[in-house]
Amino acid sequence: MMDFSAFLDQIWIARFAILKGLGITISISALSIVVGSLLGVLVGLSLVYGNRALRFVVRVYTDFIRGTPVLVLVLASYYVLSTIGIELGPFQAGVLALAIFCSSHVGEIVRGGLQAIPQGQTEAAKAIGLTFRQTFAYVLWPQALRQFLPAWVNTAAEMVKASTLLSVIGVAELLLRTQEIISRNFMSLQFYFFAGFLYFVINYSIERFGKYVERKTAVPA
Amino acid sequence: MTVHQGNIMTISLRTSALCLATAFILSAMPAAAQQATSKLDEVLARGHLVLGTGSTNAPWHFKSADDKLQGFDVDMGRIVAKALFGDPDKIEYVNQSSDARIPNITTDKVDLTCQFMTVTGERAQQIAFTIPYYREGVGLMLKADGKYADYAALKAAGSSVTISVLQNVYAEAMVHAALPEATVDQYESVDLIYQALESGRADAAATDQSSLAWYMTQNAGRYKDAGYGWNPQTYACGVKRGDQDWLNFVNTALHEAMTGVEFDFYAKSYKTWFGKDLAPPQIGFPVEYK
Numbered sequence: 001m002m003d004f005s006a007f008l009d010q011i012w013i014a015r016f017a018i019l020k021g022l023g024i025t026i027s028i029s030a031l032s033i034v035v036g037s038l039l040g041v042l043v044g045l046s047l048v049y050g051n052r053a054l055r056f057v058v059r060v061y062t063d064f065i066r067g068t069p070v071l072v073l074v075l076a077s078y079y080v081l082s083t084i085g086i087e088l089g090p091f092q093a094g095v096l097a098l099a100i101f102c103s104s105h106v107g108e109i110v111r112g113g114l115q116a117i118p119q120g121q122t123e124a125a126k127a128i129g130l131t132f133r134q135t136f137a138y139v140l141w142p143q144a145l146r147q148f149l150p151a152w153v154n155t156a157a158e159m160v161k162a163s164t165l166l167s168v169i170g171v172a173e174l175l176l177r178t179q180e181i182i183s184r185n186f187m188s189l190q191f192y193f194f195a196g197f198l199y200f201v202i203n204y205s206i207e208r209f210g211k212y213v214e215r216k217t218a219v220p221a
Numbered sequence: 222m223t224v225h226q227g228n229i230m231t232i233s234l235r236t237s238a239l240c241l242a243t244a245f246i247l248s249a250m251p252a253a254a255q256q257a258t259s260k261l262d263e264v265l266a267r268g269h270l271v272l273g274t275g276s277t278n279a280p281w282h283f284k285s286a287d288d289k290l291q292g293f294d295v296d297m298g299r300i301v302a303k304a305l306f307g308d309p310d311k312i313e314y315v316n317q318s319s320d321a322r323i324p325n326i327t328t329d330k331v332d333l334t335c336q337f338m339t340v341t342g343e344r345a346q347q348i349a350f351t352i353p354y355y356r357e358g359v360g361l362m363l364k365a366d367g368k369y370a371d372y373a374a375l376k377a378a379g380s381s382v383t384i385s386v387l388q389n390v391y392a393e394a395m396v397h398a399a400l401p402e403a404t405v406d407q408y409e410s411v412d413l414i415y416q417a418l419e420s421g422r423a424d425a426a427a428t429d430q431s432s433l434a435w436y437m438t439q440n441a442g443r444y445k446d447a448g449y450g451w452n453p454q455t456y457a458c459g460v461k462r463g464d465q466d467w468l469n470f471v472n473t474a475l476h477e478a479m480t481g482v483e484f485d486f487y488a489k490s491y492k493t494w495f496g497k498d499l500a501p502p503q504i505g506f507p508v509e510y511k
Contacts, residue, residue, distance in 0.1 A: 013286050020288075082328050090316075170316035176276070180284045183277040186412035 007190045014181045021177030022198060028091070028173060029160045029202070032098035036159070037152070039099065040106020047111040058107070065104035070162045073097040078169045094166035098159055105155045113148035114140060146217055153210030157203045164199075174198060259466035264332050269311040272298035273331030276316050280435035280494035281337045290314055293431070296490035297335040297354050297458060297475065300483055304474035309486075323347050326461050333471060335458040337431075348459040351471045354479065355456040359395060360430035361447035362418065362437065369424055372449035376400055378424075385414040385423035396427055399451050418444075431495060438496035480508055 011018070046058040065073070077100075078093040088096065117140055125135040167176035178195040182188045264270055274282040274294050282292040299309035315331050322338055325331045326348045337357070340350050361372060361384070369375050375382050379402040386392045388407040396405045406423055408414045415436060417423040426433070430450055437444045458475070460468050478487040480502045488499045502508045 017284065017288050079324055079328055082330070168318050169321065170318070172276075172316060176316070179277040182412075183279050183283045184286070186415065188410045188412050 007187060010181070010185050010187060010191075011194065014177075017177050017181060018174070018198075021172060021174035024091075024172060025160070025163050025174040025199075026202065028095055028098065028163045028166060028171070029156075031095050032102050032163070033156050033159050035095070035099040036102020037106050039103035041110055043103055043107025044110025044114065047107060048114045062104040062107050065100055066108070070097070070101050071165050071168065073101055074165050074169060090166065090169045090171045094163075094169060094171050098162055098166075101162065102155060102159055105158075106152065109148040109151045109155065110144065112151075113144035116147055117143050146214075146219070149210060149214050149217070153207060156206050156210075160199065160202050160206065260332060260461070260464050261467045261470050264305060264467075268306070269313050270298065270302045270305060271313050271315060271330075271332045272302075273315045273317050273322065273325045273334035274298065274336045275319065278337065280431060280438075290316075293355065293490060293494045294335040294337060296486075296494075297478075298333065300478045300486055301333060301458075301471055301474045303483065303486070304470070304477075322459070326459050329461065332467075333458055333460055337456050338459055340455040340457050344459075347462070349462045349464075349468050351458040351460065351468065352475055353455045353457045354475055355431070357454045357456055358430050358450035359399070359427055359452040360433050360450050361399070361425045361427050362433045362444050363425050363447050364418060365443055365445050367424065369447075372399075372447040375403070375425060375447060380404060382425070383423045384425050384427050385417035386427045387411060387414060395452060399427075399449060434495040434497070438494075 043058055043062060046054050047062070050058060074094055074097040077088065077097040078090060081088055081093065121139055121143070122135060125139045130138070163173055164175040166173055167179070170176075172180075174195055178191050182191050185191075272295075274290070274292075276282055276284055276290060278292075280292050282290065282294045285291050295314075298312055302312045303309040305311070315325060317325050317331075317334075317336070319336065322334050322336050323344065326334050334348075335354075337355075338344070338350075339357070340353065344350070361375065363369055363371075363375075369378065369382070376399075382400065382402075383404045383406055384396050384400065385406050385408055386396055388409050389395070392407050393405045396403055406417060408417060411428065411432065414423070414426045414428060418426040425447060430446075433444075433446065437446065458471060460471060474483075477483050484501060488501070491497065491499050
């Protein structure tokens with residue numbers, strides 16, 4: 001009991017550091033998910049509807065990015081870009097790396113979602129005289145959206161977890177903040193658990209939000 | 222059609238000219254910069270020092286309860302800032318992990334790194350080390366009211382002594398270099414090796430003397446040093462290679478903090494983080510030549 005009140009005491013002392021770290025973690029994740037998803041939709045569309053050359057280029061991009069550990073991407077965007085004259089701060093470099101990583105995953109999800117729709121749908125749309133634009137907007141996209149929502153939520157949660165890697169290039173996100181606190185009070189077990197709990201809360205909220213959107217967009221049975 | 226083509230021609234000509242010019246400027250710039258100015262001038266013109274250090278290792282570089290970076294490494298940077306601007310606070314910190322120490326120096330993300338960096342031959346090929354500001358070694362910490370009085374008593378007790386140590390490939394060999402027969406218990410984190418000592422599962426904790434000194438300062442009267450150190454390592458700051466002017470300046474600042482006008486600054490920091498008073502350098506014949 002004594003230990004627990006000491007732990008609460010330490011949390012109270014470090015409350016601003018924890019909140020700042022939480023804020024940074026949330027903003028990194030939100031930014032990289034939004035930017036990565038927008039890019040990812042373009043990637044997905046190129047993979048399905050692009051011409052041969054575009055498809056090839058985008059395929060190389062996604063395969064290369066998906067086959068590279070996120071940590072390597074983070075280090076590359078911080079160090080390699082600076083050698084060719086693009087000076088990014090740790091936060092910007094980190095968001096860039098995560099957004100690019102996210103885009104390759106979302107791209108594959110979008111591609112999968114679109115390709116899972118039976119060819120007959122497109123043919124039927126053509127038969128009733130819809131243009132390609134209309135077919136895409138009214139027939140394919142709404143169906144694909146429902147297909148890839150669960151996978152997209154999963155990717156979003158992955159991005160939150162990947163944000164911890166930015167501590168390596170000195171972004172003071174939740175994990176680095178936690179380590180800073182531990183180095184002061186030596187309560188490693190308690191504070192790592194606490195950080196784990198906070199990450200869980202963030203990811204659980206994302207999951208609930210995803211479920212909510214799924215319910216809202218579900219086709220009534 | 223012809224006009225159109227002509228346009229493309231002009232644009233591509235202009236673009237290639239621009240590319241050439243850019244390439245020329247880019248290739249000319251570093252050479253010119255190196256000849257004309259040193260990092261020293263750059264830092265002075267900028268008005269603050271960019272110091273690379275960590276934030277997760279007490280007493281070297283860590284955050285105070287009010288979220289300020291502090292520690293012995295940080296104070297070394299403050300000594301350099303004071304020498305530069307007469308103000309130890311004119312520092313922009315780059316928070317970096319231990320892995321980032323050398324890359325951040327070589328890619329110019331920092332002017333100077335002070336982050337308990339052990340001097341090794343391999344590292345000295347990549348960056349330039351300043352003069353040392355501390356010598357680290359492994360020490361043994363005992364409970365103040367414990368069974369063993371000092372290192373001699375631990376050694377005499379032979380295999381009945383248990384030492385708690387941080388998990389490491391070399392941990393066993395490291396302890397046995399000082400206590401050949403002792404039982405070695407390895408733990409995953411620093412707090413656990415201290416806990417083992419506190420709870421009596423270990424008779425002594427072996428780790429970096431600076432960490433022990435800090436812990437003993439934090440818990441005054443509960444622990445004592447066994448009075449033996451081994452595994453020496455030199456800590457020095459690092460700068461980019463090839464800028465002797467800047468290296469000389471940092472060396473001078475550190476040197477005078479350990480032997481000259483800024484000795485009080487250094488001694489105060491030493492007392493704060495390691496809990497020991499330093500004797501002032503002997504007046505008269507310079508201590509360096511003894």
